[in-house]
Amino acid sequence: MKFAIDSGTEVGQRAARILLGDPDCESxxxxxRGWLPDDPRATQGSGNSSDVMGVDAVISDGTSALSxxxxxxxxAQAPLVVWQDADASELGPASIPVIVGANVGSALVxxxxxxxxxxxxxxxxxxxxxxxxxxxxxxxxxxxFPEPVGMAWSDERQDGRFVxxxxxxxxxxxxxxxxxxxxxxxxxxxxxxxxxxxxLVAVSLAAARGSFETGIQRARHASAVILNEAxxxxxxxxxxxxxx
Numbered sequence: 001m002k003f004a005i006d007s008g009t010e011v012g013q014r015a016a017r018i019l020l021g022d023p024d025c026e027s028x029x030x031x032x033r034g035w036l037p038d039d040p041r042a043t044q045g046s047g048n049s050s051d052v053m054g055v056d057a058v059i060s061d062g063t064s065a066l067s068x069x070x071x072x073x074x075x076a077q078a079p080l081v082v083w084q085d086a087d088a089s090e091l092g093p094a095s096i097p098v099i100v101g102a103n104v105g106s107a108l109v110x111x112x113x114x115x116x117x118x119x120x121x122x123x124x125x126x127x128x129x130x131x132x133x134x135x136x137x138x139x140x141x142x143x144x145f146p147e148p149v150g151m152a153w154s155d156e157r158q159d160g161r162f163v164x165x166x167x168x169x170x171x172x173x174x175x176x177x178x179x180x181x182x183x184x185x186x187x188x189x190x191x192x193x194x195x196x197x198x199x200l201v202a203v204s205l206a207a208a209r210g211s212f213e214t215g216i217q218r219a220r221h222a223s224a225v226i227l228n229e230a231x232x233x234x235x236x237x238x239x240x241x242x243x244x
Contacts, residue, residue, distance in 0.1 A: 001056040001208045004029040004045065004078075008063030011083060014197035015059065015204075016042070018233060021171040024205070029055065033065075052076040052146070054209035058198065065094050069173040072095055079207040081219075083200045097212035099219050102203035104195055105130040105163065107219035110177045111202075111227035115186045117239040124179030127160050131172050133192070134165030143173035146238040171195045183242040188235060 001024050005016055013035060019025045020039045024226065030036055031045045047050035049072050052058050058073040061064070062084030070091070073080040079097035086100040099106055108127040113120060120126050129143040129152075137153040143162050144151050152164035164172075171192030175237035177184045188195065203219045206212070206229050211222040219226065231237065 001205075002027045002054060003204065003208070004052045004055045004058045004148075006031040006058070006060040006064045006069060007035070008032055008218065009061045010193050011196045012059075012061030012185075014193050015045070015061065015083075015200045017124055018197055018201045019204075020195075022233070024168075027147045028100075031058075049075045052078060057204050059204045061200065063111075065127060066091060066098075069076075070096075070098060079212060081195065081204045081207050083196065089160075089229050091216050094216050095214065097207060097214055098216040099203060099207055099212055100216065102200045102219045104171065104199050105132065106221060107203055107223075107226055108195070108230065109161075109173045109175060110220040110238070111223040111230065112173060112186045112188070115175075115239070116229050117125040117184050117241065118175055118177050118186050119184075120177045121181070123181060124177050124181075125160075127162065127176040127178075129154055129162040129164060129174045131164045131170075131192070132159075132165045133167070135167060136165050140164075143174060144176065144185055144187070145174045145241075146187045149189045151221075154172055166192075174200075176231060185238075185240040189237050189238075198230060198233055199226075202233060202235075205229040 028042045029045050058080045060082045066230045140153040142153040154162035154164040172189035174187030206222050206225040210226045
């Protein structure tokens with residue numbers, strides 16, 4: 001598969017390295033001037049729309065205007081995968097798949113719910129949590145993450161969706177399913193930049209394989225495929241089950 005990446009942050013650069021570590025990646029066009037990976041498959045783009053012709057997906061870490069990237073990807077009829085969250089109502093229609101929110105809090109936590117150990121039933125309660133950079137709380141809801149994150153005080157952002165803030169390099173995502181069959185916790189923890197970049201790449205691989213329909217949509221629409229791609233990229237998933 002062939003990719004083009006618009007990278008201006010450490011997340012995008014780490015994503016480029018992860019892509020080049022995948023044997024399915026035949027070539028990678030760097031759309032931004034500056035940093036170029038030391039790999040013969042990586043080339044510097046010229047700044048023209050021709051840079052994305054023939055690629056299977058265009059990837060962005062959110063540092064360039066989405067309207068410009070949507071235009072480039074539309075010319076190539078390639079899906080566009082964007083790390084940042086964006087309001088679909090502000091982007092207008094699209095003739096290609098435009099996948100936004102390819103990050104831990106908007107994609108990976110929902111993908112973890114498709115893990116066989118989670119398997120939420122109608123009668124189960126579901127809680128998802130993830131970390132973001134910031135000053136750790138001293139109160140809130142205690143949410144369990146794998147080590148080295150561990151238990152963390154978290155704020156409820158939406159119904160059943162919690163965020164814990166961290167001021168170090170570690171990050172995590174977790175799902176907690178509880179019901180008549182017991183409690184199941186499925187989670188991941190890693191360096192924050194790596195976890196975000198791996199999620200971006202997993203969504204991009206899913207998009208390149210045709211997992212998304214035309215139009216602007218959230219990455220979580222292909223959660224099961226994203227988890228499969230992430231595990232193929234050697235994401236280690238921790239599982240805990242209660243016993244009665």
